[in-house]
Amino acid sequence: MNAISSALQNNLAERAKNITRRELQVYSDRTAASQSANLRARKVLPMGVPSSFQAYDPYPIVVKRAHAGRIEDVDGNHYIDYSLGFGALFAGHCHPLVQEAMADQIQNGTLFVSPCEANAEVAELLIERYELPMWRFTNSGTEATMDAIRVARAITGRDHIVKVEGGYHGHHDEVMISMKPALSAAGDASDPTPVPATAGITQAVMRDTIVIPYNDAEALERVLKSGTVACFIVEPVMQNISICLPDDGYLQQVRDITRKYGTMLIFDEVKTGITAGWSGASGHFGITPDLVCLAKSIGGGLPLGAFGGSQECMDQITSGKVLHLGTFNGNPLCMAAAKAVLSQVCTKDATAQAIMRNQSILAECNAIIARTGIPAHTVSLGAKGCVTWAPTQVRNYRDYKATDFDLAFAQWIHHINRGLMLPPGLDDQWLCSIMHTEAETRRVAEVFEEFVEELLA
Numbered sequence: 001m002n003a004i005s006s007a008l009q010n011n012l013a014e015r016a017k018n019i020t021r022r023e024l025q026v027y028s029d030r031t032a033a034s035q036s037a038n039l040r041a042r043k044v045l046p047m048g049v050p051s052s053f054q055a056y057d058p059y060p061i062v063v064k065r066a067h068a069g070r071i072e073d074v075d076g077n078h079y080i081d082y083s084l085g086f087g088a089l090f091a092g093h094c095h096p097l098v099q100e101a102m103a104d105q106i107q108n109g110t111l112f113v114s115p116c117e118a119n120a121e122v123a124e125l126l127i128e129r130y131e132l133p134m135w136r137f138t139n140s141g142t143e144a145t146m147d148a149i150r151v152a153r154a155i156t157g158r159d160h161i162v163k164v165e166g167g168y169h170g171h172h173d174e175v176m177i178s179m180k181p182a183l184s185a186a187g188d189a190s191d192p193t194p195v196p197a198t199a200g201i202t203q204a205v206m207r208d209t210i211v212i213p214y215n216d217a218e219a220l221e222r223v224l225k226s227g228t229v230a231c232f233i234v235e236p237v238m239q240n241i242s243i244c245l246p247d248d249g250y251l252q253q254v255r256d257i258t259r260k261y262g263t264m265l266i267f268d269e270v271k272t273g274i275t276a277g278w279s280g281a282s283g284h285f286g287i288t289p290d291l292v293c294l295a296k297s298i299g300g301g302l303p304l305g306a307f308g309g310s311q312e313c314m315d316q317i318t319s320g321k322v323l324h325l326g327t328f329n330g331n332p333l334c335m336a337a338a339k340a341v342l343s344q345v346c347t348k349d350a351t352a353q354a355i356m357r358n359q360s361i362l363a364e365c366n367a368i369i370a371r372t373g374i375p376a377h378t379v380s381l382g383a384k385g386c387v388t389w390a391p392t393q394v395r396n397y398r399d400y401k402a403t404d405f406d407l408a409f410a411q412w413i414h415h416i417n418r419g420l421m422l423p424p425g426l427d428d429q430w431l432c433s434i435m436h437t438e439a440e441t442r443r444v445a446e447v448f449e450e451f452v453e454e455l456l457a
């Protein structure tokens with residue numbers, strides 16, 4: 001690797017800020033219609049957005065239409081979309097087979113609140129990918145993790161849950177703890193203090209959620225020893241702090257320790273789901289949890305979540321001990337889209353090709369990093385990847401907090417002004433969809449190279 005001089009290294013943050021200052025002006029000049037749409041929306045929607053995650057600095061672009069791997073904003077700017085709805089569109093925008101399935105279903109009704117045949121068909125498609133025999137559908141990832149936790153509590157008769165610091169599992173109370181805590185409130189790195197992520201979380205809920213660091217099997221064993229923990233809910237690969245990979249053997253240790261103490265292991269695969277590989281991160285690492293939660297890409301752009309579990313876990317619902325409810329659960333429109341995604345669009349071959357395209361982006365970015373010696377590295381899982389602005393691998397939330405957010409923001413704003421839409425939150429990662437073309441794929445490394453050259457000029 002080419003080491004850059006320490007003078008330049010010290011100067012990078014300042015250079016990044018200069019790029020950001022200039023690019024903010026460019027952004028403002030080219031997105032006037034988005035800006036006025038935001039101002040209008042702020043009068044009637046808190047922060048001007050339907051979900052607070054959609055608000056970002058300086059203001060979000062407002063989208064008019066999307067197709068395949070591209071979106072167009074209300075100013076007429078075109079972007080190659082590598083954010084893809086926070087990774088919810090592995091199928092790409094408007095895939096013809098998903099559209100066809102939806103169009104057929106719209107002719108025949110969009111809500112029965114009586115079962116449809118596609119419920120079992122989609123469950124069977126998920127069983128092919130995950131070694132879990134029974135499934136239920138929800139409308140979001142939030143509902144999937146909420147319901148999976150309830151099942152775990154019912155089967156164990158225990159109250160406590162364990163999650164990792166920096167982990168996001170949706171917006172229900174028990175998991176909105178230590179999502180992105182301020183380090184001043186987060187206590188010791190090896191034994192983090194649970195910190196509510198929002199007002200409105202009761203003391204009772206706070207008492208039930210235990211927080212540990214990711215990639216720390218000893219910490220897990222320490223907290224499970226009490227015998228009061230219903231479940232450990234974890235993303236097998238953390239994807240809300242860029243991408244944070246498990247250490248070799250960590251997931252197997254997690255599996256063994258949870259089994260030893262009778263604690264249910266819940267893999268939150270809302271993001272890794274079908275994007276990490278055909279059978280998600282569970283298949284990639286060869287670890288079967290007791291319960292798995294899916295959402296995002298399985299719905300092909302429609303609101304759909306699911307959770308699957310062992311026979312024993314899901315019998316909690318069959319027996320009526322756990323009530324799992326929802327007017328829109330398994331509605332035929334979402335089922336039609338999911339059936340197309342799982343059986344026709346995100347096939348084994350198409351998934352492998354998207355992963356290969358991602359590998360080529362990573363190889364090119366790695367070559368740029370090695371050639372220039374910038375303090376960054378790439379991380380990937382399946383069809384997703386990211387550049388992390390730190391010289392060494394991030395193993396947990398504390399490492400992630402030490403990455404360089406000034407550089408990350410400068411990269412993001414530079415790229416969006418050149419028609420490359422990376423996820424806006426800096427916590428996310430790019431996703432290569434089934435529909436991105438070779439030329440669109442190449443563009444990621446091209447724009448990254450332009451940014452790096454400017455940073456070092």
Ligand SMILES: Cc1ncc(COP(=O)(O)O)c(C=O)c1O
Nearest residue numbers: 140141142168169170270271295
């Ligand atoms: C890992 C993970 N779990 C759960 C959720 C919640 O899913 P939803 O936004 O569909 O409620 C998200 C959303 O980003 C997520 O990233």
